[in-house]
Amino acid sequence: MIINSTEYLKKNTEAAPLAVFRIFFGIMMLISIIRFWSYGWIDKLYIQPKFFFSYYGFEWVKPLGIYTYVIFILCGVSTIFITLGYQYRIAIITFFLSFTYIELLDKTTYLNHYYFISLLSFILIFLPANAYYSLDAKIKGVSYQSIPSWTIDALKLLLGIVYFYAGLAKLNSDWLIKAMPLKIWLPSKYDVPLLGELMQQEWMHYLFSYSGMIYDLTIPLLLLYRKTRPFAFILVVVFHVLTRVLFPIGMFPYIMIVSTLVFFDSGFHHKVLRNISKIFKINKAQFDTDKVLEIIPQKNKILFTTLILFFVIQFLFPFRYLLYPGELFWTEEGYRFSWRVMLMEKAGYANFKIVDGETKKRFYVDNDDFLTVFQQKQMATQPDFILEYAQYLKKHFENQGHQNVQVFVESYVALNGRLSTPYIDPQIDLGKQKESFKHKKWIIPFNDEIKGL
Amino acid sequence: MMVRKSVFSVIALVFFMLGCSSDNNTNDEGANGGKDSFDRKALLTNIADNIAIPAYQKFSEDITALKASTSNFVTTANASNLVALRQSWITAYTSWQSVGMFQIGKAEELSLRNFMNVYPVTVSDIESNVTSGSYDLTSVTKQDEQGFGALDYLLNGLSDTDAGIVEFYTTNPNASGYKKYISDLVNRMDDLTKQVLADWKNGYRDTFVNNNGSSATSSLDKIVNDFIFHYEKHFRAAKIGIPAGVFSGTPLDTKVEAFYKKDVSKALFNTSLTALQDFFNGKHFASTTTGESLKTYLDFLNTIKNGENLSLLINNQFEASKKKAASLDNDLSNQVRSNNTLMLETYEELQKNVVLLKVDMLQAISVSVDYVDADGD
Incomplete structure (x- = not known):
């Protein structure tokens, strides 16, 4: 399959999609942090509790009392730097570390989408998101209009994994044969305008279960092909808006909608940048230099090794549950960090x-x-x-x-x-008993069977 | 622009889909066996009009009667007036068991339950209030110095005999202090109760019934959480668990409800148990009629899910609890001392329904267990 990996690594593309991604990512994260703070959740989740549940091996990560706010400030400020593309590398590293630190404070608050943000910010550390249309480029006087294709493909791949694995996880008998848990969740949404009445109908529970599964499995491919892309994007918006209406999932739908824009052609992203330029009176032309940023694999061994390792882990990690006996949904051994989103x-x-x-x-x-x-x-x-x-x-x-x-x-x-x-x-x-990655024998086995992945 | 166009077409599509779907729904009656969706508003209406408001109405009347008896007793402190006052106290305390769970609206705002029925009370603080004559009953720190528990002490606990108790209000050097204190307590109870009832009658009923959404702040979510919280904390734990030493390891016979009166604690427990079960079944207050309830809601949802008959299991467990509790001594304090095992067994039965209500029922009706508004996945 690998026709010529060196050829692939040399392939270039416009830098605009990555720049737009960086800008939108920064803005979405800033909004998320402000929203989190304004709801009083920092106090409620990280300061008030007497006890915090640690991830195995990360017991040393503890809230810092009132100074926990400092981490949030740090995280918030870094998003502004990311958006502007100013001191980008330091900013994205700061963001990754502070955000991940916050997530490690208490696993009570674990959400797949927080994990996604941590991963995304991690690979963004290695991508030249400030090569184009950034303060860094402006100050240095060097703007690269083209960057290696793989840098943008890496983001697409990560997004693709999230969706596809979320789809795979739905291939189980509870989801497909019993329409569970939607059969529980949807009827309680009786007050949703227009849809409320329908939520009581059994066929709707099946329709939502199956379309959700098919959506997750196919959307990466539909977004990848130019011909199906506009349709795919409509699906993305409909799907995430619906999940937003039906479930309390915060910023995630918006983050996903915005993230999928990275699949669009550079023409679209240039349009976005032109509009931004118009509003903020930025001279976009100064960045359009025809310069090509080269990242030579031989000279960046650490970078490439890290990224390859990263994706290998991403591919394998969700399957670690196979190493445990018993029903995954019941024992939850190997459940987290596997894109099992709204699954049970x-x-x-x-x-x-x-x-x-x-x-x-x-x-x-x-x-x-x-x-x-x-x-x-x-x-x-x-x-x-x-x-x-x-x-x-x-x-x-x-x-x-x-x-x-x-x-x-x-x-x-x-x-x-x-x-x-x-x-x-x-x-x-x-x-x-001692905590370990071994199977916990004191869990009473599940007295039913759920077939499937 | 591409995005704008897409967004527009998406919105159009959503409306198109919704349009089609609604049509399908009306044409396609048989799709789900012709079942209509459950009317949550009818449930809330039943709770408000047929359970909560009548219960508060009755309670308010009994508190008014308690006030009259108190006034009689304070004017003429003698044994017969004491007996009458004590009877009014028992009557009101019994009606309280039917409203205790409704800590919603004004009652929640006023923290009604905490000012009405904290026990055990702190006797030394009550005595010092009586002596000093100055106290602020609205203070949170004074919750264990007022309400039914404090009245229990003042009517039953001052002496072993009625004559001895009456002396506190007649010949005691500080008789006027006792009279003032007992009047102040009852007046405050009356005032709080009237506020809550008036609020239900003047607007809150509609607010409650119309807040029929599915959010964490909707009436259904709140009332269900209140119901379970009351069952777990103020019923299971307070009336049985704590005295039986479930949380301390050692039985605490002084921590029963109406400790000084002694022989009514089981009756109060039974009334509370019945009120909780009646609420679950949507039984109208002081009537045998039933309306929409958690039971009928669970039954409706089960027509979709075809799972276990949860409402039956819950009712069976209520009955099992009653059966177990039937052998308890009228004085639970005495029960703790004589045979605490029966208390512990009763607790076990009550505990089983915590699981059914808090785990199975909440899952079935998809109400989250708290008001935490954190994001989900």
Whole structure:
């Protein structure tokens, strides 16, 4: 298949799409941060909670109290620099680090789209997004109108992976045969104008399930081909606007709509830049230099190795769940970081019992004493959360002077409308268990079967 | 411009699709077995008009009666007036069990439940209020010095005998202080209750019924969350779990509701249990008629989903709880001391419905468990 990779790497294209992408990315991120802040979520999610759920291996990432705001300021300011293309490399690195740091603070707030932003900003570090139509180019007096094609293709590839894998994840019996979880979610949207009544209809649940799946699987290709592109873009807008109307997914739909513009020809992007130039009185001509930016593979081994490694990981990582026994939706071992977006409805309840191993004296924990409602909700359905919280409880009660502390949990989880069943083995002292990437044997196996990927 | 054109055509397409779809819907009655969608507004109307407002109405009347009895007792403090006042207190306390869950609207704003029914009360603080005669009952720190719990102490806990209690209001050096305090407490309860009822009657009812959307701040979301919160915290935990020592490891027999009166705690518990189940089933207040409810909503959704009969499971669990609780002592405090195992068993039964309500029901009706408005995926 690889006809000539060196030839491909030498291929050039207009830099305008990447410049437009950089500008829009910066603006969208700035809006996201301002929105996040204005809703009071920094305080609510990162300052108020007493306890934070860490990612395995990233326990050292902790909120900095009131200084957490500083990270957000840093992140926000970097988006402005990115938009302007000023000190771009430093700005995008700052953005990547600060944004990722924020996401690592508490896995309660994990969202696929935050992960997507982290990945996107990571590869943007390696792309010459400031080569054209940027303050950097203006100040240096060197603007490159052409850049290697692969730089833009890398973005398309990442977007393609997100969609395609999200589509693959939908190839399961709950989604396709039972129309779950849409059969639960859609009827509750009875108040959506015009569509509300339809949301009660079973055929609509199937229509949405199947069209969602087909959309995710095919949209990367439809966007890639010039002939289908305008139609594909209409689909993108309809799809994301619908998801925005139906689900509380914040900025994600807009970010995706704007991101897919990168698939368009450079003619479109030049038009966008001309309009921006008109509004802000920028002399666009100064950037149109016919200069070609060359990135020679032999001289940039680290860059190419990093990117290739990055994509290999992206291709393989979502399949790591195959290494675990049991139903993925139930155990969630290998669930995150795999583009399983809006894929299942899971609710749980976890009641922790502290037992003195000697005297057998016991009492239950009031989760409200330690966790926010949001944290409790996330904790109750995910074994790694349950374990981390149990360990925390053990330490907490030991510090309070309790002896021989054992931690047990009575927990129930309901998945995609099935009746709730016990989730974690209530006989297991979670205080003795260790977190690892190995299968957690104390998860009670799922008592049903979900076929498919 | 390309984008503008696309956006325009997209909007056109959306409207076209919507147009077609609506047509299909009206022509295609049989598509889903001819089922109509569930009328959430009817549910909210039933809750407001047939449950919440009548319950608050009755409660308000009982509080008015309590006020009259208090006034009688304060004017003429004797044993028979004490008995009458105590009876009014029990009657009002019993009606309270039917409104406790409706901490929505004005009640939420006033923090009604926390000023009405915090127990155990702090006796030393009550006594110092009586002595000093100066206190601000509207202060959050005074919540455990007022309401039904404080009245419980003042009517039942001052002495072992009625004659002994009456002495506090007659011959006690600070009798006027006790009289003033008990009057102030009842007046405040009356004032709070009247505000809440008036609000329901003058506008809030419509606000409540018309807020029939599906957002986290919609009436359905809020009332369902209130219902579950009340069940979990103020019913399961407060009335049974905490006294049984579920959260402390050691039984705490002084933490029961109406501790000083002793023999009404089980009755209050039973009334509350019935009120919660009636709410679930949409049963009109003080009537056998039922209307749209969480039960009928679950049944409707199950016609789409064809899953387990959740409403039946929940009702069965309510019945199992009642059955278990039937053998409890009238004085739960005594039950804790004599045979706490039965308390713990009752708790286990109540706990099972927490799972069904909070996990299964919330999932089925797709109401999020809290008001956290964070983004989803």
